[in-house]
Amino acid sequence: MSSFPSGSLDVLQQVFGYDSFRGDQQDIIEHVHQGGDALVLMPTGGGKSLCYQIPALMRGGVGVVISPLIALMQNQVDALLELGVKAAFLNSTQDWREARDVEQAFMAGDLDLLYVAPERLLTDRCLELLSRGRVGLFAIDEAHCVSQWGHDFRPEYLQLSILAERWPDVPRIALTATATTETRREIAQRLRLTDARHFVSSFDRPNIRYRIVEKNEVRRQLLAFIQAEHMGDCGIVYGLSRARVEETAEFLCKNGIEALPYHAGLSAAVRAQNQSRFLREEGLVMVATIAFGMGIDKPDVRFVAHIDLPKSVEGYYQETGRAGRDGQPATAWLAYGLQDVVQQRRMIDESPGEDAFRRRLSAQLDAMLGLCETVSCRRQRLLAYFDQSIQPCGNCDTCLEPPEAWDGTVAAQKILSAVYRLWRERGQRFGAGHLIDILRGKQTDRVQQYDHQSLSVFGVGADLSEQAWRGVLRQLLAQSLLAVDHEGYGTLALTDGSRAVLKGEATLMFRREPEKKSRSSRSGSK
């Protein structure tokens, strides 16, 4: 074991070479140093690592760090070794000889920090090893992986309560950048951190400019966004499927932007290679599914773009938090449209499992949609989701270019009655495109085939552009005033909420995107 200065500030300065602590770091370090358990919620880039690294050095013994991010352990360990901290890891990428060397170093008291993957830690061999040496603290990184509802759920995390049983006297510190009150409660309960002190940092990342645009041709929009604001910058683009990631990366490359794909369908070698290029080189754009990014510490990511609607505000905030970790201006850009709502509502309906699970997914989606459709400050809305309140930020699209709200009640009634009539009079259900054609009085083949020109609603919506109608439909879906049919292929059906609108008992204010106003296709949409 190495010997380190005894004060936390001395360790920070002499070992890590930083001048001063950030935010709650010092309080957390002192608390854990004195043997207390802690639950640390800090945004990505907030500086969580030092919160366990420093008390581990101060307490002596070995600080055992449990992390699911095997791919990053080597980097973390190398960085620590360079600072003169004796660090090592145990995970499935090692051969038995390497693992044996680490075990021996541990037994000899020759380690300060040991990184372990959770599945490795839970093996009898590893638990046995740990009980024969001296553990100074346990750090449980990415602690939200214990939440069964989140997209990062790792079943092994549920078993980590074993640490509390076997090592009741060793302090434990759990850390995460995911911060709803609910997730926090879940972590505390599942990891048996009932007496832990909670340290909740401000989640505000004022240097990130939030912008959500209406999706029409998303790849072109993405390209225009990058060209206008981030040419030559390093960025991450998130899409929901492998195919989407592949085609988008290709599209960007063809248009002069160096982009790499990253998703679970690529071989481990290709993924590792793309990741390390992204970390090492400048100005690369990584186009990825959510499989990419957890634990990535690249300070100069200048933008994070979402070309598909994320499934939850939590996930979205975590992903966008990867931009601008150096504190310099960065952009979070999201394109979102009618099809996203249709698709995600359908995916939830079709997802297996209990109703409670689907309800939870649905509530998460609703919160995300609320953020997209809000006419007030995005950041205020985001932080409210984490129970934190701020003034309007002045650095998001709605603050910078306040959107108009317009009374869409009549438009909504037209759509809903079209859906109603088609179903009641003809027993038919259709998707968004055809409904809009009916409302706008378009003579398509389909309209003729079904004789829809004879419907009383045919052509009653000619005053609004197709795009405006898509906006109305999207917002009705977002507010569950219209539903995606269970059996159908994205066909639309009324909901309980539709009735009040049809009866004229509700007034609907819709968001009008600032961008849309400049489009020539609009004709007085009041």
Ligand code: ADP
């Ligand atoms: P997190 O795990 O919370 O996402 P990290 O622990 O990786 O964040 O820290 C993010 C970056 O900030 C790292 O590059 C780290 O070295 C740096 N950092 C952390 N604390 C401080 C500090 N007190 N002073 C200066 N830099 C810091």
Ligand code: ZN
């Ligand atoms: Zn704002």
